[in-house]
Amino acid sequence: MLDQILDFNKKFVENKEYEQYIASKFPNKEVVVVTCMDTRLVELLPKALDIRNGDVKMIKTAGAVIAHPFGSVMRSILVSIYELGAKEVLVIGHHECGMGNTNPTRMKESMVARGIKEENLEILGFSGLDLDKWLTGFTNVYDSVNHSVSIIKNHPLVPKEVEIHGLVIDPHTGKLEVVHRDEKTAE
Helix, strand or coil: CHHHHHHHHHHHHHCCHHHHHCCCCCCCCCEEEEEECCCCHHHHHHHHHCCCCCCEEEEEEHHHCCCCCCCHHHHHHHHHHHCCCCCEEEEEEECCCCCECCCHHHHHHHHHHCCCCHHHHHHHHHCCCCHHHHHCCECCHHHHHHHHHHHHHCCCCCCCCCEEEEEEECCCCCCEEEEECCHHHHC
């Protein structure tokens, strides 16, 4: 697959097909979107939100989950706000997410079957990481989106004027449901 990608990329650059995508690093719509890495959302989500290259900062993570208030997703949100001018954050989960009901026992068994040593899994437990909790998904997408919204809203480094919204998208139709609308929007 890498060779196919590189062959395509060579022609893409030679034909200057990139020119239609030239944009500033600053998001035109001053929005950062935290969403899932699901393959169904790659083109659907931007179309459903009417966003184009250069419009938003897009952060993709499994399940649109912010797992830790001081992890890389939250750092990316803070960079988007303080360095790149984002004034709103949209957390967008989706129905039928692969993180829904993720089974840590099954995942660890799969790791071992693919050559990861069981002692590696045990070492992580001794390091203070609760591997089962870390690998566990969610059972309700609405609760998951609200949890991620709460982490951002209550973060000590997020300015109060930044609007934080939570949504769920249907991966088949692109229909959006608002789970949490920041009160500042209504004011």
